[in-house]
Amino acid sequence: MTRVDRASLVLGLGIGGFIDGIVVHQLLGWHHMLSGWYPDDLHVNMIGDGLFHLLCLLLVLTGVVLLNRSGPRPARVLWGGVLAGWGVFNIVEGVIDHLVLGVHHVRHGPHEMAYDLGFLVLGAALVAAGMAIGKVRPASGARR
Template identity: 80%
Template sequence: MLKVDRASLVLGLGIGGFLDGIVIHQLLGWHHMLSGWYPDDPHVNMIGDGLFHLLCLALVVVGVVLLNRSGGTRPGRVLWGGVVAGWGVFNLVEGTLNHLALGVHHVRSGQAELAYDLGFLALGAALVMAGIAIGRVSGPRSTPVRPPAP
C-alpha cells in the first residue's frame, strides 16, 4: 500500500528548497533566485534569495504544524518517503517554472544550461519515485494509537 501524507510532502517541499538554496545558491554559487532577470545586481539577488529562504522556512513550519496536528502517528517510512517525494516535487515545480518557463534563473548559466536544467528535473522525478518507493507500507492497515482523552 502507498501512503504519503500532506505533512510529509510540505516538509519535503521546504527541505528541498533549503537544500537548493544552500547548495546551489550559496555553496556552489551557480545562481541566485533572480540572477536570470538581474544578473548584475547582487543586492536584488540577495533579497531574492532571502525571500526564497523565508518561503522555505514557512513551508517547513507548516509541515511541522500539520505533522503535529495529525498526532505524528505514521510509520517512519511514510514520513521520510513523503519528505523525499516533496523534495522531488519542489525540483519539478521550481525547475519547470523558474528555469524553463519564466527564465528567472537557470541551474547553471552558460553553454550547457539546458542540460543542467533538465538534469535538475530528472533529479526531481527520481526523488519523487524514490519517495514513493520509500513510503510504501506493506501489511495490513494499522490504526494509529491515540492517547486517551482527558
Template identity: 65%
Template sequence: MRTLFPSACLLLGLGIGGFIDGIVLHQLLEWHHMLSGWYPRDMQANMLADGLFHLLCLILVMAGVALLVRAAPQAPPDRGRRAFGWILAGWGWFNLVEGVIDHLVLGVHHVRSGAGQLAYDLAFLAFGAALVAIGTLLGRGRVREPG
C-alpha cells in the same frame, strides 16, 4: 478519515528541498541566485530574492511540522520510513515545479548558466522525478507482517 500524515511530510519536503537548493546551489556553489537570469549583476536584488525564498522555505517547513504534529495520532506504525519517503517526494516536487517554472518557462535563473545550461536544468528535473518516484514508493509502501 484521511490522515494528514503524507501531506505534512510532502510540505516538509517542499521546504527542505528549497533549503537544499538555496544552500547548495545559491550559497555554497554560487551557481545562481533567485533572479540571476533576469538581473545577473544586481546582487542586492538577488540577495533580497534569495532571502525571501528562504523565508518561504521556512514557512513551508513550519507548516509541515505543524501538520505533522496534528497528524501524529493517525501516523502509520512504519511512520519513519513513510515520512522519509514523502519528504523525498516533496523535495522532488519542489525540483519539478521550480525547475519547470523558474528555469524553463520564466528563465528567472538556470541551475548553472552558460555552456550546458539546458543539460543542468534537465538533470535537475530528472533528479526531481526520481525523488518523487522513490519517495512515493517508500511513502505508500506496505509493511510486511511477520510470519
C-alpha cells in the same frame, strides 16, 4: 493522502528548497533566485534569495505543524513524503523558474539546459523513490 503524507510532502517541499538555496545558490554560487532577470544586481538577488528562504522556512514550519497534528506514522511514510516533496519542489521550480520564466538556470553557461534537465530528472527520481519508500503496506492478512 493522509494528513501525515501531506505533512511530510510540505516538509519535503521546504527542505528541498533549503537544499537548493543553500547548496546551489550559496555554496556552489551557480545562481541566485533572480539572476536570470537581474544578473548584475547582487542586492536584488540577495533579497530574492532571502524571500525564497523565508518561503522555505514557512513550508517547513507548516509541515511540522501538520505532522504534529497527524499522530504517529511509520518513519517510511515521513521520509518517503519528504523525498517526494523535495522531488516535487525540483519539478515545479525547474519547469516554472528555469524553463518557463527564465528567472534563473541551475548553472548559467554553455550547458545550462543540460543542468536544468538534470535537475528535473533528479526531481522525478526523488518523487519515485519517495513514493516507493513511503508506500503504506497493508497489515498482514488484510485485503487489498
